[in-house]
Amino acid sequence: MQKFNKVKSIPAYLPIVNIDTDMLIPKQFLKTIKRTGLGKNLFHEMRYDEKGIEIDQFILNKAPYNKSKILIAGKNFGCGSSREHAPWALLDFGITCVISSSYADIFYNNCFKNGILPIVIDEEQIKQISEYSLRKEEIEVDLVNEKIKFGNNEIGFEIDPFKKKCLLEGLDDIALSLEKTDKILSFEKKLKDSKPWIFND
Amino acid sequence: MPLTLYDKIWNDHLVHQQEDGTSLLFVDRHLIHEVTSPQAFEGLRSSNRKVRQPNLTLAVADHNVPTTDRTKGISDEESKLQVDTLEKNCKEFGIKLFGMDDKRQGIVHIIGPEQGFTQPGTIIVCGDSHTATHGAFGSLAFGIGTSEVEHVLATQTLVQKKSKNFRINVNGKLPLGVTSKDVILQIIGKIGTAGGTGYVIEYAGDLISSLTVENRMTICNMTIEGGARAGLIQPDEKVFEYLKNKPMSPKNENWDKALEYWETLKSDHGSKFDKEINLEGNDIKPMVTWGTSPQDVITIDGKVPNPKNEKDPDKKNSIERSLKYMGLNPDINAKDIKIDKVFIGSCTNGRIEDLREAAEILKDKKIANHVDAMVVPGSGLVKQQAEQEGLDKIFINSGFEWREPGCSMCLAMNADKLKPGERCASTSNRNFEGRQGRGGRTHLVSPGMAAAAAISGNLDDVRKYQI
Numbered sequence: 001m002q003k004f005n006k007v008k009s010i011p012a013y014l015p016i017v018n019i020d021t022d023m024l025i026p027k028q029f030l031k032t033i034k035r036t037g038l039g040k041n042l043f044h045e046m047r048y049d050e051k052g053i054e055i056d057q058f059i060l061n062k063a064p065y066n067k068s069k070i071l072i073a074g075k076n077f078g079c080g081s082s083r084e085h086a087p088w089a090l091l092d093f094g095i096t097c098v099i100s101s102s103y104a105d106i107f108y109n110n111c112f113k114n115g116i117l118p119i120v121i122d123e124e125q126i127k128q129i130s131e132y133s134l135r136k137e138e139i140e141v142d143l144v145n146e147k148i149k150f151g152n153n154e155i156g157f158e159i160d161p162f163k164k165k166c167l168l169e170g171l172d173d174i175a176l177s178l179e180k181t182d183k184i185l186s187f188e189k190k191l192k193d194s195k196p197w198i199f200n201d
Numbered sequence: 202m203p204l205t206l207y208d209k210i211w212n213d214h215l216v217h218q219q220e221d222g223t224s225l226l227f228v229d230r231h232l233i234h235e236v237t238s239p240q241a242f243e244g245l246r247s248s249n250r251k252v253r254q255p256n257l258t259l260a261v262a263d264h265n266v267p268t269t270d271r272t273k274g275i276s277d278e279e280s281k282l283q284v285d286t287l288e289k290n291c292k293e294f295g296i297k298l299f300g301m302d303d304k305r306q307g308i309v310h311i312i313g314p315e316q317g318f319t320q321p322g323t324i325i326v327c328g329d330s331h332t333a334t335h336g337a338f339g340s341l342a343f344g345i346g347t348s349e350v351e352h353v354l355a356t357q358t359l360v361q362k363k364s365k366n367f368r369i370n371v372n373g374k375l376p377l378g379v380t381s382k383d384v385i386l387q388i389i390g391k392i393g394t395a396g397g398t399g400y401v402i403e404y405a406g407d408l409i410s411s412l413t414v415e416n417r418m419t420i421c422n423m424t425i426e427g428g429a430r431a432g433l434i435q436p437d438e439k440v441f442e443y444l445k446n447k448p449m450s451p452k453n454e455n456w457d458k459a460l461e462y463w464e465t466l467k468s469d470h471g472s473k474f475d476k477e478i479n480l481e482g483n484d485i486k487p488m489v490t491w492g493t494s495p496q497d498v499i500t501i502d503g504k505v506p507n508p509k510n511e512k513d514p515d516k517k518n519s520i521e522r523s524l525k526y527m528g529l530n531p532d533i534n535a536k537d538i539k540i541d542k543v544f545i546g547s548c549t550n551g552r553i554e555d556l557r558e559a560a561e562i563l564k565d566k567k568i569a570n571h572v573d574a575m576v577v578p579g580s581g582l583v584k585q586q587a588e589q590e591g592l593d594k595i596f597i598n599s600g601f602e603w604r605e606p607g608c609s610m611c612l613a614m615n616a617d618k619l620k621p622g623e624r625c626a627s628t629s630n631r632n633f634e635g636r637q638g639r640g641g642r643t644h645l646v647s648p649g650m651a652a653a654a655a656i657s658g659n660l661d662d663v664r665k666y667q668i
Contacts, residue, residue, distance in 0.1 A: 017519055018394055018494050022633045027614045031265065031279035033239035033286050035347075045635045050621065074515065076395040079428065080633060081612075082330040083237065084346035102395055105430055106330060106344055113348035160362070162223045174250070177225060177356045180217050184253075184358055187216045187227050197451030197459045198229050198323070199256060 039092030078107025237328030307580020317447025339436030373482030397429025492523035551579025569658030
C-alpha cells in the first residue's frame with residue numbers, strides 16, 4: 001500500500017450529502033478484475049452526459065479541480081455498497097484525502113486499505129475550508145501532526161492511532177495479522193473442541 | 202456484567218486484542234461472489250498466500266448472471282470474464298462454488314441460509330454490504346471491502362474495532378397489508394441513513410419475535426441502509442426449526458451441541474445499550490420511498506414533501522435535488538405516481554414468502570397495460586419451490602416475466618435495467634440515483650405493494666386488493 005504523509009492541493013468541494021458508492025463508481029465499472037484504471041469513471045454519471053462527453057460544469061472536469069488531490073464533501077460520504085472500487089476510483093483519479101463531517105462505515109475502512117486518508121471535521125469547519133476551494137487556494141493536510149493548514153489557520157483532526165501508523169508506514173495488514181498465526185492456530189484448535197460443528201467435519 | 206448478544210458474539214471470536222482496542226476476530230463463515238473477489242485472489246497470488254480455511258468459504262456468482270435463458274452462457278464479455286474468473290479462482294484455491302447451472306445458485310444472502318451455511322452465533326462476512334441479512338439468525342454478519350476479503354481468505358480473521366450497541370424495540374401487531382419491509386423502511390425513515398453509523402443494531406420486541414425467519418431477514422438486510430455495521434435478532438425456535446436438516450447445518454450429536462450453544466445467544470437482562478428506540482407496530486402503514494435515499498419514505502396515503510417546508514438548507518437542497526432526479530412535483534399524492542416497471546426480487550425480498558405475498562395479490566388479476574414487470578427468484582431452490590406451488594403460473598398469467606435467479610435489477614449489473622426516466626416500483630433495497638440504470642427512478646416497496654402497483658399502473662395501497 002502507498003504511504004500517506006502529507007498532501008497539498010487546491011481542494012475540490014462537492015456540497016452534496018449522502019454521496020453513495022453508486023455515485024462514486026456506477027455498477028458498469030465493477031466488472032473489472034483489476035484495481036486500477038477506474039479514475040476516468042469516478043462520478044461517471046455526474047461527470048459525463050449520455051453520449052460520454054464531459055459535462056463542463058461538474059467540478060472535477062474543471063481546472064484546477066481536475067488535478068485536486070483533496071475532496072471536500074457533504075456528510076455520510078460513501079454510503080451504500082461495500083465496493084472497494086469507490087476508493088480505487090478516487091485514488092486512480094489522484095484523490096488521496098477526503099474531508100467530510102461523517103462517513104459510512106465500510107467506505108471509511110476501505111480508504112485506509114488503499115492509502116487514502118478520510119478526515120472528519122465538523123460542518124462549520126467544512127464551510128471554512130471550502131472557501132479555499134472556491135478561491136482556488138491550496139490547503140495542506142499533515143497526518144503526522146493531525147492538522148489541516150490553510151492560509152494562516154489550521155484545524156486539528158483526530159484519527160485512530162493504529163490506522164494512522166498503517167497509513168504513515170504503508171503497512172500491509174495481512175502481513176501484520178499473519179504474524180499472529182500461532183494465536184489463530186490455537187483459537188482454531190479450541191474452536192474445534194468447543195464448537196465442532198463450525199468446521200463441517 | 203450483563204452482556205448484549207453482540208457483546209457475546211464479539212467476545213467469543215476474539216483471537217487477539219491490542220491495547221487500543223483494535224481486535225483480530227475469527228471469521229466462521231465467508232461468502233464470496235464474482236464482483237468483489239477477483240482482486241482479492243489476485244492479491245493472494247502475487248504474495249504467494251493460500252486460503253487458510255477453504256471449508257469455511259462458499260462462493261456463488263450472482264451479481265452478473267443473466268436472468269434469461271442461460272443455455273448460451275453470458276453474452277456480455279466483461280460479465281463472463283468475472284464469472285469465469287470466480288470459477289477459476291475457486292478451483293485453484295479449493296473453494297466450493299455453486300456454478301451458474303447449479304440449481305442451488307442464487308443470491309449469496311439467500312443461499313447462505315438456504316444451505317444452513319448461515320448459523321447462529323457465527324461471524325459471517327462477505328464483500329457485499331447486504332451481508333447484514335444473516336443477522337436474522339443471531340449471527341454477527343457484515344459487509345467488507347475487497348482488501349478485507351483478501352485478509353479473511355489469507356488469515357480467516359478480520360481486524361475490527363468494536364461498535365456500540367443500539368437496540369430497536371418493535372412491539373404490537375402489524376396491521377393487514379403491512380410487512381417487515383414497511384417496518385424497516387419506517388425505521389430508516391426515523392433514524393436516517395447515518396442513524397446507525399458506529400453501531401450494531403439488535404432488533405427486539407414482541408413484533409420482531411412474531412415474524413417469520415424470512416421476514417426477519419428483510420429487516421436485517423436493510424440495516425446497512427441505516428448505516429449500522431450489522432443488524433441482528435436473538436435466535437429462537439423458529440430459527441432452529443428453519444435450520445434443521447439443511448444441507449450444511451450441524452448433524453446428529455453436533456446438532457445437539459450447537460442447539461445448546463444457540464440457546465444461550467440472547468442479550469442478558471440489564472445489559473447496556475448505548476442507544477435505544479421504540480416503535481409501535483400497530484401504527485406502521487405500507488410505505489414507499491419518493492426520493493433517492495432509503496430514508497426518503499412516506500406512507501402510501503401520504504404526499505411527496507415540499508422543500509419550501511424545510512428550514513435546514515442541506516435538507517432543502519437534498520429534497521430539491523431528489524425531486525428533480527425523480528421527476529416529481531412537491532405535494533403530489535404517492536398514489537398519483539405512475540410507474541413503468543415493477544421488479545420483484547433481490548436479497549431483500551426474493552425469498553419464497555415474498556413471492557407468495559406478491560402472488561396472493563396478483564391471483565386472477567392482470568397488470569396494467571403500460572407496465573413491464575418481472576419476478577427474479579432469489580435462488581434456484583426458491584424458483585423450484587415457487588414452481589411447485591404454481592406461483593410462476595400466477596405471475597405469468599398476470600403479465601409478469603418469470604426469470605432465472607440472481608441480483609438482477611436491484612443493481613442492474615446484468616442486462617436487466619431501467620432506461621433513463623423510467624420509473625420502477627421495486628422490492629429491492631436502494632433507490633440511489635442511477636442504481637437500477639442511468640436516469641432510472643426507483644420507488645422501494647414491499648412485494649405486496651409492488652404487485653399492487655403493477656395492477657394499478659401507479660403506486661397504490663396493497664390493502665385495496667386485500668379486502
